[in-house]
Amino acid sequence: MRRAAILGTAAVPVRKYQRKASEPIQTVEHEMIARLVVEAMQDAQVEKSEVNAIVCAHPRPYTKQKYFSTFMAHYLRLPCSGVVMETMGNGMTAALAFDKACDEILLGRAEVALAFGVNMEMSVTSAEHMKDSVRATGDVDFHSPSGLIPISWYAMDAVRYMHEYGATRAQLASVAVKNRAHAALNPLAQYRAPITLDEVLAQRPIVEPLGLYEVPPRGDGAACLVIVSEARAKASGLPYVLVRGRGFFHEGAHQISEVPNDMIRFVAAETAGRLAYEAAGIGPGDLDLAELYAPCTIVEVLAGEALGLAPRGQGAAAAAAGETRLGGRIPISTSGGLTSRGHPSYATPLYGMVELAEQLRGRAGARQVEDAELGLSSNELGNYNAALVHVLEARR
Amino acid sequence: MRRAAILGTAAVPVRKYQRKASEPIQTVEHEMIARLVVEAMQDAQVEKSEVNAIVCAHPRPYTKQKYFSTFMAHYLRLPCSGVVMETMGNGMTAALAFDKACDEILLGRAEVALAFGVNMEMSVTSAEHMKDSVRATGDVDFHSPSGLIPISWYAMDAVRYMHEYGATRAQLASVAVKNRAHAALNPLAQYRAPITLDEVLAQRPIVEPLGLYEVPPRGDGAACLVIVSEARAKASGLPYVLVRGRGFFHEGAHQISEVPNDMIRFVAAETAGRLAYEAAGIGPGDLDLAELYAPCTIVEVLAGEALGLAPRGQGAAAAAAGETRLGGRIPISTSGGLTSRGHPSYATPLYGMVELAEQLRGRAGARQVEDAELGLSSNELGNYNAALVHVLEARR
Amino acid sequence: MSGIEEMERIDVDRVRSYPPRTSEFTQPFWEALAAGRLQTTRCAACGALSFPPKPVCPHCWHGEVRWTPLQPLGRLYSWTRVHAGPEMFAAELPYEVGIVDLDAGLRLALRLVAVPGREFAPDMPVRLVVLRFRDGPLLAAMLR
Amino acid sequence: MSGIEEMERIDVDRVRSYPPRTSEFTQPFWEALAAGRLQTTRCAACGALSFPPKPVCPHCWHGEVRWTPLQPLGRLYSWTRVHAGPEMFAAELPYEVGIVDLDAGLRLALRLVAVPGREFAPDMPVRLVVLRFRDGPLLAAMLR
């Protein structure tokens, strides 16, 4: 059975790159991606002639260059008999790009595939941007008119979680403090100045009970991965990261289940996690670290519980106790996570992969998890209604 | 080795469905797709509980409901451990939805997958719509400012083809006449009133030398396919359509190669076709019919040549001689093709699949190709810079 | 139909910030709502209720459904107060939204109408009300 | 640089219908174009020319490139006259666009400037010119 591996990575630090249309000099996404491809290829020590597929996260509508994947095949003059395409699926968009690039390897259509994504949105104000994202908050005719926004679902998770388990505001907020401490050690992170628990709790509310530091900041970013077959990875003589297990699950609901259910049990993460663990032949206790797509503090807690990284109802307490911190029992989001590493949405999952690849190749510097052998990536969409989980293994 | 098959299909006739925002009653895409899913499932005689994946063509930006695939998983309350995602890739968008749905079967992630697409754009004027499509005509900063439109590339193919091979305007125009005659027999077609060669030649020019009847009309449409494993198809006892071969190729250029090449040799179709024929163990001479994504008359000619359906430089003459007509040597676009069946872009490739599935299951009525056993589908993007070719086989 | 309460109608002197569309299929829902009645679809095959109303039963994919009145009573499953919203909702900030489990076994998400002096909390009983905007109705919930 | 012709500059009394963006990287191209000079990038490793200019060589993916002047002469590979265009080009309809193969071995697509009494046809020799719109330059081609 063929398996896929990450052999090279490159990303730009998350920050504001996009400029207002009125400015004389503009940031052009394809120049940025072309440079990252070169960098990732150097990292992987792969030749251009070996590359045979491009899977790209569909860019934001603010990216002027349309049909970005085929345009990049042109800009890079890269003939491919493996697929050239874009993926789209809410917050999972870039994770699907990674996954479909792996599929080209699994199906034997490519020995080397590029997975990349660019998210540019910072020339657009939040209020303007949300005019578009309001269309994603459920049924556009039955939910959107109420004024729901994407993160309001997570806020309601938090309210319910505190209600059911007696978790405290401070416990949830500790996730943000921990992530900022991680981000301080990550040169790719958007927000790196340490913060205190009191500072997190003192922020203005955005969606109660969550304040500014517990919801995702907005940012621009771009990342590129070089995905290769296991055989090609071995032949390279370089350290690489094997995709050892994978699981996907969509629970058949978007934001809300019309049949009342236990909303704060993330069934999709639970199921996708189980499938990934089974495929990898491991359990959650075998992991050395996990990089979770968690736009809000509460999401990291609930996803962690669903993935077996903490018992149900105890994830927030575990975070507050330092269990998910670097040096703790199971470090989560050593990159700084979405709240501090940053959240250029349609590229975010690739940043998670970049972090795991750094850690599993022993290149994470001051934030290195010692002897990291097994890492988990979990990406989601909606209110974690679907999850795509990968178990990654260090091979040196 | 697992193989994929089409077991059920459903589509709405191509026409105008979308209404202006000012109208009191609106057409809602997800209601339309839900009804088609039911219809396609009845056709396939498959139970809901067997379905395990949704791959959906990314809808136009005019579709209000965002993240359509995950929303449909919700609307249909369909849990999936096979993927739920949207594909994007220019004119190939819906063909990629079909292809990725097949991949879920090949990879053993699903026994039954839904591939669907909806294209709604008729509430938007052509001039307004082109404001968006101008961003797809090449490099948005170096090509779009010149005023190129997507079909201008095909027009330049036509000019060059006539110049090199002495093909005539009438020969090219005969493709439109033939397609209209086919469409007259297809209840899903948008334009069904027969037309004459003189009428085609007398149309106002759109992109010279091509006139109104040689370029694609605009339209709304939606289609759904039920894709199953070969084993599931066999077990059904129903006639089904086996995906016997597949090939993809992107030539590494978008609209134009910056290194001068023979632009009217569609290398991507040639290569993808060769890969598909090899996988199927057949040659072009074995085909009973072909359904080509050909927005303009010239494209059908050039793609047909690249796929080995006519010798190079003789495709237009072959069309004029009736070789590609129903009853001819190799019927092309028995649905009426993009020019007459219609071209709801992001759904168009699925309509091609629906036509082949009808033909290969012997259900095409008055336009039935007798004893059709092998059909070819070819879809493209750009100026046929990439091609995705499938060889389909009748199994009864 | 007996025993089904009519919903209170509360006039709101502005247009809806994000107006819903009406399709041929959902028109009966919006017309009933404007008249203070809550109704949705029930599957003609398996009998399951659905909300929002759908032309296809999400439970068994049967394509025939019937309109059924719903008792506008339930409990608040969760809620939040939104302080940063999309441009079109700017004039309404902050506002509350919540998830309501109807007694009929359906979960809805909608706007909450605050009652002075009472804060929302999970599991509180609520009733649904109709907000009558100048351009049409929206469903909302209030503490009972 | 010797032997490279300057391009004719033709004033156009309106703004560009679809203005290109300038990036830090492409700025030298646009500045030279405004001055009547055509230049593009050449790979520092394999020597291949690229057009449009790119920060990465599309042939060998080397990341270092140099600006090089181009002779603005070539042949028309194909062309068309556009009669139905996007809203922003409506005032210019109909207009001609074409594909030009430069003598330097690069293929470009650009606006064509008609010469009264002469119709375009494949293989005709052309020269590139600069259209000086009020808001900036665009590259175009004319029959020689």
Ligand SMILES: [Zn+2]
């Ligand atoms: Zn039912």
Ligand SMILES: [Zn+2]
């Ligand atoms: Zn080079």
